[in-house]
Amino acid sequence: MRTAVGAKITLLSLMVLASATAHAADPSSSPDDGGSRAGDIVVYGRALPQIGEALSGSSGTVGFRDLQNRPLSRVGELAETVPGLIATQHSGSGKANQYFLRGFNLDHGSDLAGFVDGVPVNLRSHGHGQGYLDLHFLIPELVERIDYRKGPYFADIGDFSTAGSVAFKTADSLPRPFVELTGGSFGHARAVAAGSTAIGDRTLLAAIEGVRSNGPWVLDEKLRKLNGFLKISSQGGARNSDGSSLALSFYNSKWTSTDQVPLRAIRQGLIERRGFIDPDLGGRTTRLTATYNLTSGDWKANAYAIYYDFALTSNFTYFLNDPVNGDEFRQRDQRGVFGGSVKHTEYGNVFGITSALTLGADARYDLIGKVGLYNSQAGRTTSTVREDSIDEASGALFGQLQLFPTSRLRLMAGLRADLYHADVDSDLAANLGKRDDALVAPKLAAAWRITDPIELYANYGESFHSNDARGTTIRVDPATGDPADRVGLLVRARGAEVGARIERPGFTASIAAYRLSLASELVFVGDGGGTEASDASRRTGIEATAFWRPVPAVAIDVSGALTHARLRGVAAGEDRIPNALSHVLAAGIAVDPLPDWTVSLRLRHFGSAPLIDDDSARSDPTTLVNLSGTWRRGEARVELSVLNVLGNKANDISYYYASRLPGEPAAGVEDYHIHPVEPRQIRLSLRYSF
Numbered sequence: 001m002r003t004a005v006g007a008k009i010t011l012l013s014l015m016v017l018a019s020a021t022a023h024a025a026d027p028s029s030s031p032d033d034g035g036s037r038a039g040d041i042v043v044y045g046r047a048l049p050q051i052g053e054a055l056s057g058s059s060g061t062v063g064f065r066d067l068q069n070r071p072l073s074r075v076g077e078l079a080e081t082v083p084g085l086i087a088t089q090h091s092g093s094g095k096a097n098q099y100f101l102r103g104f105n106l107d108h109g110s111d112l113a114g115f116v117d118g119v120p121v122n123l124r125s126h127g128h129g130q131g132y133l134d135l136h137f138l139i140p141e142l143v144e145r146i147d148y149r150k151g152p153y154f155a156d157i158g159d160f161s162t163a164g165s166v167a168f169k170t171a172d173s174l175p176r177p178f179v180e181l182t183g184g185s186f187g188h189a190r191a192v193a194a195g196s197t198a199i200g201d202r203t204l205l206a207a208i209e210g211v212r213s214n215g216p217w218v219l220d221e222k223l224r225k226l227n228g229f230l231k232i233s234s235q236g237g238a239r240n241s242d243g244s245s246l247a248l249s250f251y252n253s254k255w256t257s258t259d260q261v262p263l264r265a266i267r268q269g270l271i272e273r274r275g276f277i278d279p280d281l282g283g284r285t286t287r288l289t290a291t292y293n294l295t296s297g298d299w300k301a302n303a304y305a306i307y308y309d310f311a312l313t314s315n316f317t318y319f320l321n322d323p324v325n326g327d328e329f330r331q332r333d334q335r336g337v338f339g340g341s342v343k344h345t346e347y348g349n350v351f352g353i354t355s356a357l358t359l360g361a362d363a364r365y366d367l368i369g370k371v372g373l374y375n376s377q378a379g380r381t382t383s384t385v386r387e388d389s390i391d392e393a394s395g396a397l398f399g400q401l402q403l404f405p406t407s408r409l410r411l412m413a414g415l416r417a418d419l420y421h422a423d424v425d426s427d428l429a430a431n432l433g434k435r436d437d438a439l440v441a442p443k444l445a446a447a448w449r450i451t452d453p454i455e456l457y458a459n460y461g462e463s464f465h466s467n468d469a470r471g472t473t474i475r476v477d478p479a480t481g482d483p484a485d486r487v488g489l490l491v492r493a494r495g496a497e498v499g500a501r502i503e504r505p506g507f508t509a510s511i512a513a514y515r516l517s518l519a520s521e522l523v524f525v526g527d528g529g530g531t532e533a534s535d536a537s538r539r540t541g542i543e544a545t546a547f548w549r550p551v552p553a554v555a556i557d558v559s560g561a562l563t564h565a566r567l568r569g570v571a572a573g574e575d576r577i578p579n580a581l582s583h584v585l586a587a588g589i590a591v592d593p594l595p596d597w598t599v600s601l602r603l604r605h606f607g608s609a610p611l612i613d614d615d616s617a618r619s620d621p622t623t624l625v626n627l628s629g630t631w632r633r634g635e636a637r638v639e640l641s642v643l644n645v646l647g648n649k650a651n652d653i654s655y656y657y658a659s660r661l662p663g664e665p666a667a668g669v670e671d672y673h674i675h676p677v678e679p680r681q682i683r684l685s686l687r688y689s690f
Contacts, residue, residue, distance in 0.1 A: 049503060050510075055412055055445045057457040057499020057512040058083075058150040058164075058543060064171075067143060069590055069600045071628040071641040073678060076135050079114075082148040082166055083545040083559030086584055086606045088652040090675040092257035092282055093215065093223050095312065096134035098653055100606065101163045102150065102516065103539040103563030105579030109133025111465050111493075111518075113157055113165040117247060117291050118302040118341065120364065122160045125390050125422070125469040127333030127371045128312055131160045135168075137251035137287050139209050139227050141180070141194060144171040150543075151495045151514060152463030155398040155414030155443050156343065156360060161463045162493040162518065172196075172233040172245060173203045176635075176689040184641075184683030187214035194229075195690070202234045216678050217258040218275045222282075225253040247291045256282040259314060262659055263672040270661070273649070273676055277661070278328060280379035283312035298347070303340035308333065313379050320660040320668040322375075330374040330381055339364035343398075354404040359397075366392040371470075373478075384427065386478040390469050391423040400443070408450070414443035414461075420489050422469035433473035437489035439464050457499040457512075464490045467520075467533055487533040491520045509546040515539070521567065521577060536568040537577055553592040560585045567613065576610035579619070579653075583607040598630040611656035617672065619654035624677060637687040647680040 048061055062081040072078070076087040076097030086100040099106040106112045110131040114121040116138065126132035149157070150164035157165050177195025182188070194207035207229040215221035233245035258276045265271045286309040293302045315328040343360030372387035400414035419438045426432040441462040449455045467487045477484045499512035521534040541563035548556045565580035588602040604624045611617040625648075628641040651674045660668035 050508075051449060051453070051455045051501055051503050052410075054455075054501070055410070055447060055457070056149065056151065056153055056459050056497060057501050057510045058497065058514070060148055060510070060545075062146040062148070064144055067140065067146075069598050069628060069630050069639070070588075071600060071602060071626040071643060072140065073626070073643045073681075075138050075140060078138065078140060078143060078146065078168070079135065079166055080586065080604065081146055082150075082164070083586070084150075084543050084561035084584055085112075085166075086581065086604070088675075090653045090655075091259050091314070092221055092255040093213065094136060094225065094253040094255035094283055094285060095257070096128075096132055096136075099133065100579070100581050100584070102514070102543075102561070103541060103565035103577070103580045103582070104163045105577070105581075105609075106133075106163060107131075109160065111160055111162040113159065113161040115165065115167040117168070117170055117245075118293055119289065119291050119304040119306070120159075120339070123308070123333070123335070123337070124159065124366060124466050125368060125371060125392055127310060127331040127373070130468050131465065133160075134285065134287075136225065136253060136285070137227060137249060137289070138168060139192060139194070139207050139229055141178075141192060142170045142205075142207055142229060144169045150512075151459060151461060151497050151516070152441070152493055153443050153445055153459040153461035153495070153497070155400040155416045155441075156341075156358075156362075157463070158362075158396050158416060158418050158441075159394070159464065159466050162465055162495070162516065170229070170231065170247070171205065172231065172235075173205055178687050178689040180637075180685055180687040182683055182685040185681035186216045187212070187220075188681070188683060189213070190685075199232075202232055205229075205231045205233070215258075216274055216681065218272055219256060219258050219279055221256050221258070223253070223255045225251075227251050242295055242297065244292070244294045247289075247293075249287075249289045249291075251285070251287040254282070254284045257314070258675075259316065260653065260655060260673040260675040262661065262669075263674055264669065265661060274679075277318055278315040278326070280328065280377075281313050281315060282379070283310070285310050298345045299342070300344075301340065301342040304338070306335075306337040308335050308337065310334070313376055316673070317657075317659040317668065318661055319664075320658060323660070323666065325375070325377055325382070328376045328379075329385070330372075330376045330379075332370055332372045332374070333368070334370045335366055335368040337364065337366050350401070350403060356402040356404075358400045358402075360399070361395070361397050363395045364393070366390070368392065386431075386470075387427045388431075388470055389425045392421070392469050394418060394420045394466075408448060410445075410447040412443070412445040414445075416441045416443070416463075418464070418490070420466060422472060422489060424469050424473045426470070426473075428476060428478055430475045431470070431473055431478065435469065435472040435489050439490045439492060441492075453502055453504050455501050457497070457501070459497040459499075460495070462492060462494050464492050466490055471533065487520070491518065491533070493518045506549040507547070509544070511542070511544045513540075513542045517568075534567070535570050537565065538568055539563055539565045539580075555590045556588070558585075558587040570613070573615075574613045576613045576615045578611055578613065579609050579655075581606050581609045596632050598632075600628045600630075602626045611654060611672070617656040620651060622648070622650035622652070622677065624648055624650070635689045637685075637689070639685040639687075641683045641685070642680065643683070644678060644680045648677060649679075650677050651675060652677045 087097040096108040108129045122131040147167045173196040179193045182190040192209040196205040209227040211225040213223040228250040231247040235243040288307045310333040317327045341362035345358045368390040373385040374381045375383045396418045398416040403411045443461040471487045474484045495516040497514040501510040521537040543561040545559040567575040585605040590600045627645045630639045655673045658668040
C-alpha cells in the first residue's frame, strides 16, 4: 500500500487553492457567467425561452422561482425538478439518494452526471457504488438555477452522462441576508443563515446550515448535518458575463440507518413497518471543496480540489453468509479529487455559413488513499475483505461546431476523446495492476424552427460510464478466493432522439422520443451493497413536459415518461432490467391567491418495475402528494409544509433477493426487501430578512 497519502492530498489541495486565490485576488478578474443573480430572478426558469438556444427537446432550465416554494423532504429532491427523474432513498438521510431516469435504476448516480458550479459530483471507484452522487452538501436556498440535459449528445460532458446530466449553479449574491428556522415532525430541526455584502468591487456570500432529525423510524436516525459555504465573486471586463469566483464549502453528516427490511419480517410481526433488523447501521461523510471559475470574453475555465471521507455500515442479508457473526459490513472511501476544465468559443463562418466553434479540454485526478470493504459486528470492523488505494486519472479533448445556414436552422457536429488510466494497489497481490482505456464519441444535432413558436430537434450521440477500477484488475474474488472476471474500464453508450418544443406566452411544452443502448449495464447487488457490470441493454421511450401560466397568479407544470427497457443477448424470458421504471409522472400547481400568499401542491408518481430479470417479482407503484403554504409580509416569511399529505403507505424502493433471519434455512429465503416512504409529517419554517 502507498504511504503518505494524506500529505499528497494536502500538498495538491494547497497548490490548487493557492492558484485559485491568486486569480481571485487579481483586480482585473470579474464574475463567472451564471445568468442572473438570485435576487434578480423573478420568473420561472421553465418559462425561459429555449427555442433558438437548446440543442435537444429534452434539455431545459429550472430557475430560482421554480424552487422557491417547492416542498422538499430531502435535498436530493432538487434533482426531481428534472422532468422524468425520481430520487428515492433506501437507507439513512445522509446517504446519497437512489435515482431513476429514462428506465435506468441509476443506483446512486451510475449514469447521471451531476455538477455544482462546474465541479463533477460523481465519485468513480467509490466504496459504496460507482458514480456515487451525493447532493447533501447543497444548501437549497443558494441554488440559483438547475440546467439539465438528457442523453449522450453533448461534447463537453463525458463520464456518467448516458442518461443525462444535471448542473447546479449557486448564487453569487442574495437580495438580503436572512435567518430561517424550521421545526417539524419526528424531531426535525433545521437552521440556516445566509447573506452577501459588497467588498470593494467584489461580492462576498456566506451561508451556514445545521440539521438535526430522528426521522419516522422505530430506530432514531440521529441525523446531524452541518453545511458551510463561502464565495467571493467579482464582475467586470468587456461584458457583463465576464467575471470570476472562488468558493469554499464544508459538509459533515452523521446518521443511523434503517435500511430496506424483509417484507416477511413485517408480515410475521417480528418488526413494525418502519422497524429494523440490525440496530448498528449508519454512516458519516465529510466533504471539503474549493472551486474557482473564470469567464473572460469567449473563454471559460474552472479548477477544483475536493477532500472526501466516507464510512458506511450496512447489512442487507443478515445471517445468510455468516450464520454466527452475521453479514454486517463496512465500506470506506477516503480521497482527494483534483481537476479543471477550459473551453473557448470562436465565432466566424465556414464556407460563408455563420458558425460557432467551441474547443475545450478537461482533466481529473482521483487520489484514492483508501477504499475498502470490511466485515463488522455492532458497527465495529472485525476483519478486512479488501482494501485498496487507487490512482485514477483522466483527460479529454472535445470540440463542437455549430452552423447556422438560415435564421431558423441550426446544425451541430461534435467529437469527444477521453483517455483513462487506473493504477490499483491492492492488499491482495493478485488484484493489483494498471489499466488504460480510451474512447472517442461523436455527437450530432439539428434544430429547425418551423414556425416562430415551434422548433423540431434530432440528436445522435455516444458517451460512456466508467467501471470501478478494482473490477478492471481483479483476478481473485477476495471474499471467496474464486477466480473473478475482469471488466473494461470504459463502457460505450449510443443514443438517438427526436423531439419538439412549443413556446407561447404563458405556455411551453416539449416532447421527445429516444432510444439508448449500453454495452454493459450497471446493476445494484443486494448482498454487496454496490454495483456490478451486467449484460448489454437497450431502452426506448417517450417523454413530455408542459408549463402553463393561465393567469399571472397561477403556474402549472406536468411531466411524464414511458420507457421500455430490456437486456440484450440473454436467454429468453430473462431480459428484464431490475428496478427499471416503466412510467413516471410529476405535476404541480403554485397559486398566489392573495398578494402575500403562495400555495403549492405537488404530485409525484412512479410505476411498477421488475425486481429480477425474469419479471416474476415486481414492485408496487408509488404516489406521493406534498402541500405547502407561504405567507410573506415585509421582512418576515412563514411556510407550512405537509409532506405525504395523503398518508400513502407505499414503498420508496423495493428489491427482491435472498436473506436469512435467525432460525431460517441455511440457504435463506427469497423475499421482497422494502424501504417505506416516510409518513405524513408537518414542517413549519420561519424566515426573517434583514
